[in-house]
Amino acid sequence: MAGMAYNYFTINGKAYPDTPEWTVKRGEVVRVRIANVSNLIHPMHLHGHDFAVLAKDGEPLKNPQPMNTVNVAPGETYDIAFVANNPGAWVFHCHELHHTMNGSSQPGGLIQIIRYEGGPPPAQPSTLPRPAPPSGGGGHGRGH
Numbered sequence: 001m002a003g004m005a006y007n008y009f010t011i012n013g014k015a016y017p018d019t020p021e022w023t024v025k026r027g028e029v030v031r032v033r034i035a036n037v038s039n040l041i042h043p044m045h046l047h048g049h050d051f052a053v054l055a056k057d058g059e060p061l062k063n064p065q066p067m068n069t070v071n072v073a074p075g076e077t078y079d080i081a082f083v084a085n086n087p088g089a090w091v092f093h094c095h096e097l098h099h100t101m102n103g104s105s106q107p108g109g110l111i112q113i114i115r116y117e118g119g120p121p122p123a124q125p126s127t128l129p130r131p132a133p134p135s136g137g138g139g140h141g142r143g144h
Helices: none
Strands: 022-024 029-035 042-046 051-056 059-067 069-072 077-083 089-094 111-116
Touching: 069 077
Parallel strands: 022 111
Antiparallel strands: 029 077, 042 069, 042 089, 051 059, 051 077, 089 111
């Protein structure tokens, strides 16, 4: 349909912050299957690690490619793997930044936190200060 605007994107049926964190152990090989069931391209990016693309649309690749971002077109699947060798908390997300929002709220959407076992607990979200509303009645031709 023309004019359709998608405002919510999900990982395993959940939009951030409702996506449960993936907990990994140092040295573990982490395997992920990415399936794009939308009609938009999602450049999925992993912070803190490179991954190997092992298969596209279920077909193993002869030469797995190391990268940290893979463009997943509508209807495509990718099997990727990385070695958990960089402890901390890392983000796997779509690089179309409006896909990391829920409607007009951010962060949200296609964001997945990957945390090493035994790592620090997640930080509690903070409330950011809002800009003050413009003062009423104001300028009267003085350039305000």
